[in-house]
Amino acid sequence: MASTQTPASADAASQNSAIAGLDSLELGDLTKSREPARIARKVWSATWPKLLAIGLVLGAWQLFYLSNFHGDTDSGLVNGPGAGLANLWDQAQHVQLWQAIGNTVRTAVIGYLLAMLIGSILGAVVSRIPPLRAATGSIISGLQTMPSIAWFPFAIILFGTTQSAILFVMVLGAAPSIANGLITGVDYTPPLLLRAGRTMGLRGISLYRHLILPASLPAYLAGLKQGWAFAWRSLMAGQLLVIIVGNLSLGVLLNNAQDNQDLTGAISIMIVILVIGIVVDAIFSKTDLVVRRRRGLLTEAQST
Amino acid sequence: MNVLQRYRPEPGSAAELNGRRPRPAAGEAAVRLTDITKVYGRGPAAVHAIDRLSLTVDEGEFVCIVGASGCGKSTLLSIVAGLDTPTAGQVETAGRRVAIMFQEPALFPWLTARRNVELALRALRVPREERKRRALELLDSVHLADFADKRPHELSGGMRQRAALARALAQDADVLLMDEPFGALDAMTRDLLHDELERICSERSLSVLFVTHNVREAARLGDRVVLLSSRPGRVIEQYDVPRTGPRRIDSASVATLASQITDRLREEMRRHG
Secondary structure, three states: OHHHOOHHHHHHHHHHHHHHHHHHHHHOOOOOOOOHHHHHHHHHHHHHHHHHHHHHHHHHHHHHHHHOHHHOOOOOOOOOHHHHHHHHHHHHOOHHHHHHHHHHHHHHHHHHHHHHHHHHHHHHHHHHOHHHHHHHHHHHHHHHHOOHHHHHHHHHHHHOOOHHHHHHHHHHHHHHHHHHHHHHHHHOOOHHHHHHHHHOOOOHHHHHHHHHHHHHHHHHHHHHHHHHHHHHHHHHHHHHHOOOOOOOOHHHHHHHHHHOOOHHHHHHHHHHHHHHHHHHHHHHHHHHHHHHHHOOOOOHHHHO | OHHHOOOOOOOOOHHHHHHOOOOOOOOOEEEEEEEEEEEEOOHHHOEEEEEEEEEEEEOOOEEEEEOOOOOOHHHHHHHHHOOOOOOEEEEEOOOOOEEEEOOOOOOOOOOOHHHHHHHHHHHOOOOHHHHHHHHHHHHHHOOOHHHOOOOHHHOOHHHHHHHHHHHHHHOOOOEEEEEOOOOOOOHHHHHHHHHHHHHHHHHOOOEEEEEOOOHHHHHHHOOEEEEEOOOOEOEEEEEEOOOOOOOOOOOHHHHHHHHHHHHHHHHHHHHHO
16 A cells, blocks of 8 residues: 555665566566477477488489499499498398497497596696696697508507507597686686686685686586597507407407408498497587576577 | 574584684674785786775675776775785685675576585585585575576576576675676666565674676665775775665665765776876
């Protein structure tokens, strides 16, 4: 009741409602519609580019088959996509392929985790200690430009034809990218946030934990993604070069196909390798998207 | 009222022993700056940003600093906040806690409004169970309780600045330093925030050092307006603003004072022209 209010509380009330009104005007309508048609449209817009890509690849394959390149189609060396996919299906019935996938993925995970651990520690230490940074910064960048396959002779001499040789090259390929990602993230921590953090009393470890590390997350993620690409390539090269007796892997299957002049079989293994790469890449992209959405770094078009 | 109670650690507790200095006695100056000089660079290329500047802010006083560009306003606040050290001179805050607010909200973009406030409480070693409740109270005092779980990018400019104010209040400061905090906001939002700031500062009897280039804003908010010269920054004039009742940005008294200050400021600029 206006008549029972004191002038001061009436003022406060009108001030509060003015603020609430301004807030709702500025934010606009934030509710997102969840109707089925909208969801269906979203699913379709996410799916059709992938379907198109698969169609294009299969079309190119069919054209290559029809072109009878070098007369290979006639000689039975090249099969069309139909027969090729049948070969893949056939291989998928055998435990051999699954064993190879299992071994390869396990090596990939171990090598990548190792690279992540070493790269992260290296990045954290180097970014904290300026003299160390001046000394090792260019080494880390230099290591990145070195094609990892060039390390294999070194690794094989050092470790022999063992799993360790492959892991060694994977770590050398991936760790610099991961370290560099973290260093970049630390460098790009906005100075204003650092000032804000310092006035809040964040110091030393807590400044790192609550400000610098979260602020560097996007760059660190980019480093992790690049590191994965290097690790995966190093692993594939390693499995082709370092044949470990009794260890079935995708590289071994690929080698066998080469030895048997089995082009269709080789293509099947390549498809498997491609699919694993795409799946992991999708996981990284999704994580990156979530992080950027949380921080408001997406445009309207990217976020829908 | 619960919202108005400020966090005080238990006497002898870890929080007190770790962070607190003795409480200042009332009635003395909250901030006393004596002959502050700040020089950037050396030799003939040295730039005098601030030259022998002396200024006091009394307990509970709202002091506005105005000046043209290059008067070292922001440098001065950084020095008081301890983010920068003066080349010469003394800063005395007698153990008072100082919080600073910038023109940009400087909220951490990966945290919600509530978590941003909680982080300031955490830095003060407020126990975990306490933090959430206290953060919500603080957000409520700036009318953001309904938006506590929004991230900074989901808030409007004015709301972000209010969240930043809540975070500054969470630092349990006696002295609030504000570096053109409303400079990037539209006039309507700024007006509302002036009223809010005035209410909060008097409720908590904060001492405020408020830097602005907006003369009207200074005349609207300050108990005292301090005019600085440019390059080097030095106090050239102080205006006491009598507390005669509620002020608005368009009050006649504010307009009169503002034009008086503006004239003096122009005179100062001509000296450089």
